[in-house]
Amino acid sequence: MRRFVVSLLTVISAVCLVLTSTALWAHRYVADTEGFVSGARMVLAEPAVRAWVGSRVRDTVVNPVVRHAGEGAAALLPPELQSFRPAIEGGVRSMLGEGVRSVPASDAFPTAALASAQAQLASGRPVTLSLAQVMSAASAQNPIGPVAHLLDLLPDDIGVVVLTPQDAPQLYTAFEVLQVLWLWTGLLMIATLAGALVLSRRPLCTVRTWAVTASVLAVLVLIALPMARASVLAHVEPAGLGAAGAVYGVLAGNLRTWTLWLFAGATVVAVATLRTASRHARWRAHAPDAGSGPPSTVITPPTV
Template sequence: MSTAVSTVLIALVAVLTPLSALAVWAEREIGDTDGYVSAMAPLAADPTVRGAVADRIADEVIRQVDVGPFTGGVRDLVRDAVLSFAGTPAYATAWNTVNRAAHTAVEQALTSEDGDAASIDLAPVIEQVKRELITDGVPFADQIPVADITITVVESRRLGAARAAFDDLQAAGLWLPVGTLLLAVVAVPLARRRLPALAALGLAVAVGGLLLRLVVAVGRALTLGDLPADVDRAAAGAVFDALTATLRLASWCLVGVGLALAITAWWAGRGQGLAEALPYASGRRRAR
């Protein structure tokens, strides 16, 4: 009976392991401003995101500023100025600033019914670019609007379906991984043969890691497949990858640790079996 209970607990560990990783991610990264800013910080150097920001600013400037026959030239100047600024430490600082301000909107989009999109205000970036263009004597630069230019970082019509699960995971927080660890600790002593149970537990952890990787891959496909036509797919993919980087790392760590535990337990059990078999074989030889 106890072995059957151990088997059930080990199976639960395989299911709860990816959920535990998602719960920690939801609370400590998406739900925490510093964690969110740290996750988004590498995108300041991502060429795809830089290009999307430059295109968004240039297009909006041309839309709001009447430059007459100079439209193409002014757009190129603005875009080049944004890309030039994007290579400076000041841009990285501005990027972190706008993402810190945007965190509340992103979390709200994921946890409430107030909309299916969240954007970041590019005002700090535009203000710096505008100063540089004015300094360079670019015509119409002083007319560039600083406010009301944003870029979308989260947008999907399917967000509503994921909100309930996200809320539950965020509420579970560290309790879910702690509970999963307790199940793992209890499962092995309950088994009649502990080393095989330990090997099975390692495989369960590895399977949980693969399930987590599958969840991230499916989530990426659904998110990018549901984007509006005016959202840059490559930039959105870079944002998704940045926000889920810790989950991908965690998935491979779980697979590695689980397999290492399973192989070690199997090898120890094999050695134990040989040790038990040797005295039996020796006794048979003496009997002959």
């Protein structure tokens, strides 16, 4: 019975270790602003994400603004020049569209906008980027030519919805759970491992079993990451499937690296305990001989 309880506590502690590691990763890239900004810049550097952002910008921002600008410009043109209205709209659309689409991939993308997106994701709200804020910050740091003169055409409250709970409900649920899970699973991991060590007659063997179990679970997480891609992206709209896949690729890559470090640490602990146990076994094997010492020699005087 004691052996069963020790084994059960060891397995529970190893599972909690993997869950705590994954939850800490989510906390690092969602709840921590610096980590989120760093990860968001990696995501925005993906070509599929830039293309998707460009299409959303074109549909929700560029086309309405260009239409408004074209109407204003056409009103200023004399009747004989009204035929140039399509050319004016095309030029405005090209300049404004290229300028807006180039900002997410540049270093000028403001940290404040990404921090705002982090707060929205962490609180379960749709992630919306304000393009007026982005473009104003970008033009202040690095003017982008004629586009800077068109920034006044952007309303202050206009933005692009990047992600909503309806688009990726599993992603929001997972991040919400993992943000609060790391502390409780960490405490449970320590408590169960301590209980297993107290009950075990061979604590070193228990630690080795715990480390080996954690290594196996880490390998299972690495295997599950590519397999979970289809289920995570099942609710994404076809138009944003490429961008969502790129985002998942970046996040899965970061989690894979994080889990590899966990696997390496658990493997080091397992190897260290195995070598320590081997040294103890050799010491016990030679202990009786060493304790008895060499046979004593008695010198007797010769008889006369």
